[in-house]
Amino acid sequence: MTGDAALRPLGSSPRNRWQVDAARADLVRQPAPSRPIRVDAGNKEITLDLARTAIVVIDMQNDFCHPEGWLAHIGVDVTPARAPIEPLQKLLPALRAEDVPVIWLNWGNRPDRLNLSPALLHVYNGDGASVGLGDPLPESGAHVLELGSWSAATVDELVAEPGDIHVAKYRMSGFVDTPLDSILRNLDITTVLFAGVNADQCVLCTLQDANFRGYDTILLEDCSATTSPDFCMQATVYNVRQCFGFVVDSANLLAGLDEATGS
Template sequence: MSSYEAPALVISECQEGILDAERSVSSGLAEQAASRSIVERIARLARAFRIRGLPVVHCIIEHRPDQAGMLPNSYLGAMALRSRSMTAGTADVAIPAPLGPEPADIVSSRATGLTAFYGTDLDAMLRHHRVRTVVLTGVSTNVALPGLALEAVNRGYDVVLAEDCTAGSSAQAHAFFVHQQLKLLARVVTADEVVARLHQESSARS
């Protein structure tokens, strides 16, 4: 595996309103995230990044209470408008406790759109921290992660996908998008491989 130049861990949409099956508008996604134990694996990765002083970034959805800027121009947009889910100030937007956020973590929120770079400070914050490689985790491999990976590539970042730290709306959908789309945009690895690479590079610098 080649080196990770100035890496950051990016955690996509790991929020109670998505991961809690009783709250989520996508029960399949919540069930997949739970069965794949992605929160536990992401928490381990986050600890490895924090120990080394590397950025941990939470990309979250946080719609305005008045729903300004939201449009029913996609199924996801229409569903969010109808359900009034993921609204700022509600329990939906909370990040699961095992993931933090810790005081030094970066939280990048968006009120509109479907991907993490749209209308947010994500790119500016990554560049401020001189990040060159983004290690993607979270949900979903159907929409948010392919969009995030493509936009990261367009902005010149190297992209790594920690596959066992991600989930889609079904096992079949996850496998399709990882193998047919995400592999074209990112190096697909496991959480253990990421930790091993971080340890190896830390040792080489010491």
């Protein structure tokens, strides 16, 4: 019955939908044709399927990356956190052109902070009197990482396109208490590219949870960064390559795209 003109599509994504009418339900999904590309991952060559790949860009937000944001306010040098901006500016348009979903995974807390535990509120506010999650920044009054605030907005240099997907998170891992897993499965994604900050914290936690759920995981090294000491990035790269997936430079990914598409 697949392809019967009398049946109507039912599903939020063309990659995962039924065909139905009042009397019938055709549960056979139509798989997207594979679009393999080869990429140099340093220690080996990997082949991934663009038709089942998405990129998740994590926490490239004003509070983490802008010189007037939260981390800068508490004395953190945010220069390293801005390093992924330039390579992402080159990579994201190329991925969109190949119909690879772009997912922006950002902190976005409730104004009443009822989605935040004391353990989270304790981060950078150990004395309970400093500026922590949800508190107003003294200079701008923007509430730290609150959904809809300037603080939680993606930096101006990285512009989301209308077809991009936005997911708000409230933990170091973007899979906890969010729809991220459901979205990826509705898109029929098996391979996830990871970028953003901080590589050793939210990026790594989300990547690990993706690995635990059975996704193929690839850390884009030059599209990820951290304001932590250098050894934290070194340990992250080591552990991803050793235990959780692969580590790739965006230039090698772009080279694989060019080779596959004949660009």
